[in-house]
Amino acid sequence: MNISTSVFRYRARPDTSRQLHERIVSLAGQRQRFGYRRIHILLRREGLCVNVKRVYRLYRNAGLAVRKRSRKRIGLTERVNCP
Template sequence: MVGPAVKRETVAHLRAVMGLSERRACCIVAVDRTTVRYVAKRQADATLREKLRELANARRRFGYRRLFVLLRQEGERSGKNRIYRLYRGEGLTVRKRRARRRAVGTRATILAEAKPNARWVSGLRA
């Protein structure tokens, strides 16, 4: 499987080197002419990436969903899938909390010494 970008380059190559028409070159490569003429209109991600990084550093416990809400409140119109793609692309993740330290070893019950007139404490109080 070859992507549309490679097919565009192939058509451009055929037209430049062999002097073919666009129609004939597209027919040889088996690509639609509208695909060849397509020009991407994607917005620049640089400012959005910077804003996302800034918010993520300010609020380290926020994931991409909550950052998406904050960006929406600031007027950003991008969808959450795009925010997720940029979030992952920047290598951002929610910081993991450190685990609580556990006691090492097994716990042993304290044995009461059995002797005459010893007081045994029970769960019920009188």
């Protein structure tokens, strides 16, 4: 047969997405105001060579989103006209 040995002896690469997914979820839990871009920077500082698009995909698949800040409510006050 004319089949190359690389096809015949294929070995799948180990799945590193699971470990990365767990790390992204833990970072997002610690820093709730951090989005995927800042989490990507933290992962790079830890020494992981990860693409931003991959971090975005895993971030979205985990159902994570940046928590929005609540607006400050201004209490009702009476207006005073200046004389």
